[in-house]
Amino acid sequence: MTYLLEGKQVTKKFGGITAVDGVDFHLKQGEIVAIIGPNGAGKTTLFNIISCFLPPTSGEVLYKGERLTGRKIFELARLGISRTFQNLQIFNNMTVLENIMMGVHIKLRTNVFSAGFRLPVVKRDEELAYKQALDVLEMMELKPFINEKAGNLSYGLQKQLEFARAMAYDPTLILLDEPMAGLNDAETNQMAGYIKELKKKGRSFLFVEHKMATVMELADRIIVMDFGKKIAEGTPDEIARNEQVIRAYLGEEAV
Ligand SMILES: Nc1ncnc2c1ncn2[C@@H]1O[C@H](COP(=O)(O)OP(=O)(O)OP(=O)(O)O)[C@@H](O)[C@H]1O
Numbered sequence: 001m002t003y004l005l006e007g008k009q010v011t012k013k014f015g016g017i018t019a020v021d022g023v024d025f026h027l028k029q030g031e032i033v034a035i036i037g038p039n040g041a042g043k044t045t046l047f048n049i050i051s052c053f054l055p056p057t058s059g060e061v062l063y064k065g066e067r068l069t070g071r072k073i074f075e076l077a078r079l080g081i082s083r084t085f086q087n088l089q090i091f092n093n094m095t096v097l098e099n100i101m102m103g104v105h106i107k108l109r110t111n112v113f114s115a116g117f118r119l120p121v122v123k124r125d126e127e128l129a130y131k132q133a134l135d136v137l138e139m140m141e142l143k144p145f146i147n148e149k150a151g152n153l154s155y156g157l158q159k160q161l162e163f164a165r166a167m168a169y170d171p172t173l174i175l176l177d178e179p180m181a182g183l184n185d186a187e188t189n190q191m192a193g194y195i196k197e198l199k200k201k202g203r204s205f206l207f208v209e210h211k212m213a214t215v216m217e218l219a220d221r222i223i224v225m226d227f228g229k230k231i232a233e234g235t236p237d238e239i240a241r242n243e244q245v246i247r248a249y250l251g252e253e254a255v
Contacts, residue, residue: 103168
C-alpha cells in the first residue's frame with residue numbers, strides 16, 4: 001500500500017545527541033495524525049525533517065510513494081504540502097488579504113518571466129488568486145479583517161491567519177506545529193472546528209501538539225515519542241491506556 005506520507009527509519013544526530021532515532025511512521029489520505037511526547041522528545045526535529053527544513057542523518061520520508069527527503073522547501077507547496085510554525089511566520093506589515101495572496105501565488109503557475117511580460121496568463125492568475133483568497137478568508141472567518149495589517153490582529157487571529165495562508169495553497173497535506181499553542185479555550189475550539197471541517201473535505205493533517213484534550217479530540221492516530229524514539233502508536237483510547245506512555249509523561253510511580 002502506498003501511504004500519503006511515510007517515514008522510514010528517520011534518524012537525526014546533532015553531535016553526540018540522537019534527536020530522532022530510527023522512527024518509522026505513516027499517514028493515510030484523509031487521516032489526522034498527532035505527534036506527542038515530553039519536551040525534548042524529538043517532535044520538532046522530526047517535523048522539520050518531514051517538511052524538508054532539515055536533512056536526516058539517515059532514513060527517508062516519502063510522499064505518495066516518492067522521495068520527499070532532499071526536496072527544496074519551495075517545492076512542497078506545488079506537491080500539495082503546506083505547514084505552519086511554532087513561532088508565527090506571517091508578514092506583520094502586510095494586510096490579511098496580502099498575506100493570503102502570498103499563499104495562493106506560490107501555488108499558481110505565474111512565474112517571473114510571464115509576469116515581467118504581462119502575458120494574459122498573469123491577469124487570469126491574478127483573478128483566480130483573488131477569488132481563491134476570498135474563499136479562504138470566508139471559510140476562516142477572516143473577512144471582517146481583510147484590509148487590516150496582520151501585525152494589528154490579536155494573537156488568536158494571527159494564528160488563524162497563518163492557518164488560512166497554509167490552506168490557500170489548496171494543500172492535500174497540512175503540517176501543523178503546535179496549532180493550539182497560546183490560544184484560549186474558545187480559540188482552541190474554533191481552530192479544532194476548522195481542522196474537522198477540512199478533514200471532511202478530504203484534507204490530511206499531521207500535527208505536533210502539547211494540549212492533550214485537543215489531541216484526543218482530533219487525532220485518528222497518535223504517535224508518541226520519547227528520547228528520539230517512537231515508543232507507542234495507536235488510537236487516542238489505546239494511547240491513553242498505554243503504560244509506557246504514562247511512564248514517559250508522569251514517571252515510574254504513576255503506572
Ligand atoms: N539544532 C540543534 N542542535 C543541537 N541539538 C538540537 C538541535 N535541535 C534540537 N536539538 C536537541 O534534540 C533533542 C530533541 O529536540 P526537539 O526540539 O526536536 O524536541 P521536541 O520534542 O520538539 O521538544 P519541545 O516539545 O520542547 O518542543 C533535544 O535534546 C534538543 O536539545
